[in-house]
C-alpha cells in the first residue's frame with residue numbers, strides 16, 4: 001500500500017517521531033521514503049540520525065516530494081504552515097492532519113482550495129506503538145485513502161474509521177483516556193502502599209494488572225461484564241472491592257469525565273476554528 005509512496009511529515013515532534021518509528025518498525029516504509037521537516041535543527045538532526053530518514057527545515061520541500069503528507073504541528077500554527085505550503089498542494093496528494101480540534105474545512109479554508117484530507121485523532125500511546133486512533137475522511141478522500149491512513153496508524157496501535165463529527169467524543173474517551181488510566185494506576189499504587197507494599201512493587205502490580213486486563217479483554221473478545229463475573233467468587237475479595245467502587249461512583253465518575261472532556265473538546269474546537277477564520281478575514 002505504501003510501497004511506492006513518499007511520506008512527508010510537517011512537524012517532527014512527539015507524534016511525528018512516533019509515526020516515523022511505527023512506519024519503519026512495521027516495514028511499511030523504507031527510510032528513504034520518509035521526508036520530515038521541523039523548525040528546530042537539533043530535532044531534525046536527531047531524527048535523521050536515529051531513523052536514517054531525510055529531513056529539511058523547508059516545509060514546501062516536504063510537500064513537493066511527498067504523496068502523503070502528515071500535518072503534525074500544533075493546532076495554533078496550522079494556519080501558518082498550511083498557508084506556507086498551499087501553493088504545492090493539490091488533489092493528487094493525500095493530506096492527513098492529526099492536529100487536535102482543527103476541522104477539515106478549516107484546513108481547506110486556510111489553503112484556499114479543495115484538498116484530499118483525512119483527520120485523525122490518535123493518543124499519546126502511539127509512542128509505544130499501542131495507541132488508538134480514530135480516522136475521519138474528508139469529501140475527496142477515497143476508500144483507498146482511508147485504507148492508507150489506517151495502515152499508517154495501525155503501525156502504531158489500532159485504528160477505527162468514523163465520521164468527523166464524532167472526533168470530539170473520541171478526544172473525550174481515548175484521546176484523554178491515557179490521563180485517566182495514569183490516575184487510576186497511581187491511585188491503585190497508593191492503595192498498595194497503604195496496605196503495606198513498597199511503592200515500586202505496587203506500581204508494577206497496578207500497571208501490569210491494567211495491561212493484563214486490557215489484553216485479556218481484547219484477546220478473548222468477551223464482554224467486560226463476563227470477565228468481571230469470572231474473577232468474582234461468592235463472598236470473595238473482588239466482590240467486596242467492587243462493591244466499594246460502585247459505592248464510590250466509579251462508573252458514573254468515568255462516564256461524567258468522558259462527557260465533560262467531550263464537551264471541552266467541542267469548545268476548544270470552536271475557539272480554534274474561530275481563530276483560523278478570524279485571522280483569515
Ligand SMILES: NC(=O)c1ccc[n+]([C@@H]2O[C@H](COP(=O)([O-])OP(=O)(O)OC[C@H]3O[C@@H](n4cnc5c(N)ncnc54)[C@H](OP(=O)(O)O)[C@@H]3O)[C@@H](O)[C@H]2O)c1
Pocket residue numbers: 010011012013014015016037038039040043059071072073074075077081098099100121122123124175
Ligand atoms: N501529543 C499527543 O498526545 C497528541 C494526541 C493527539 C493529537 N496530537 C496532535 O499532534 C500534533 C503534534 O503534537 P506533538 O505532541 O507531536 O507536538 P510537538 O512535539 O510540539 O511537535 C510539533 C513539532 O513541530 C515543530 N514546528 C513548530 N513550528 C513548525 C513549522 N512552522 N514547521 C515545521 N515544524 C514546526 C515544533 O517545534 P517547536 O517545539 O520549536 O515549536 C515541534 O518540534 C498537534 O497538532 C496535536 O494536537 C497530539
